[in-house]
Amino acid sequence: xxxxxxxxxxTFSIEADLPGVKKENLNVRIGDNGRSxxxxxxxxxxxxxxxxxxxxxxxxxxxxxxxxxxxxKFFRKIWLPQPIEASAVKAKLEDGxxxxxxxxxxxxxxLRVDVA
Numbered sequence: 001x002x003x004x005x006x007x008x009x010x011t012f013s014i015e016a017d018l019p020g021v022k023k024e025n026l027n028v029r030i031g032d033n034g035r036s037x038x039x040x041x042x043x044x045x046x047x048x049x050x051x052x053x054x055x056x057x058x059x060x061x062x063x064x065x066x067x068x069x070x071x072x073k074f075f076r077k078i079w080l081p082q083p084i085e086a087s088a089v090k091a092k093l094e095d096g097x098x099x100x101x102x103x104x105x106x107x108x109x110x111l112r113v114d115v116a
Contacts, residue, residue, distance in 0.1 A: 012104065021043055035082075082105070089101070
């Protein structure tokens with residue numbers, strides 16, 4: 001999966017090429033307390049069932065798939081450079097491209113540590 005991530009100041013913008021992937025076969029998750037993004041899913045359907053067909057002479061013919069290259073699973077985990085607002089992430093799958101708009105978490109600033 002080809003992927004581009006751009007830091008736009010207060011947000012990250014991610015675009016991932018996912019040709020042939022349907023929305024219902026795609027899973028996008030934020031994990032590790034807003035520090036990682038997981039994109040996973042599958043392309044196509046895999047069926048282990050055999051199909052039976054009846055020919056014109058009424059004899060039964062069984063078909064079995066010998067090779068299926070139209071099915072695949074994928075998984076990608078990306079570590080983000082800083083925490084994000086997981087509840088505000090927006091995702092859209094359009095024309096085989098997954099577009100993510102990921103707002104960064106607000107920083108509380110620095111904290112002075114007294115040395116004893």
